[in-house]
Amino acid sequence: MPRMISRLPRFIFLTLLLFAARAVAADGFVSGFEDLPLAPGLASVPDAGIAFDNPTGRIVVAYARGTVAKSAIKSFYDTTLPQLGWAAEPHKASYLREGERLTIEVLGRDGSVTVRYSLAPK
DSSP states (O other): OHHHHHHHHHHHHHHHHHHHHHHHTTBOOOOOOOOOOOOEEEEEETOOOOEEEEEOOOOEEEEEEEEEOOOHHHHHHHGGGGGGEEETTSSEEEEEEEEEEEEEEEEEEEEEEEEEEEEEEE
């Protein structure tokens, strides 16, 4: 019996660690998007966006905040989005895929940014 008691704190710690890992993984994507990852250092702003479907396609607007450099966010999406099938539009902060346009606007200054993600039919 004493041996079981000494294992109990370790079990509780591991269980809490598992739940924390799941919470982080759930926030790894932009709210309203199934496959749009959050750039490192950003967290979704809950209940700040909109999402709906209409006859011409879906419209989604979501926000994230963080203490990241603007250049790091741009670099992350320039590298990641083509791997997910998005093609960058030259000289714009937007990407095209399957009849949709994704626009990523980084507002604020380095170290305190808000990112606005908007998706609309092309």
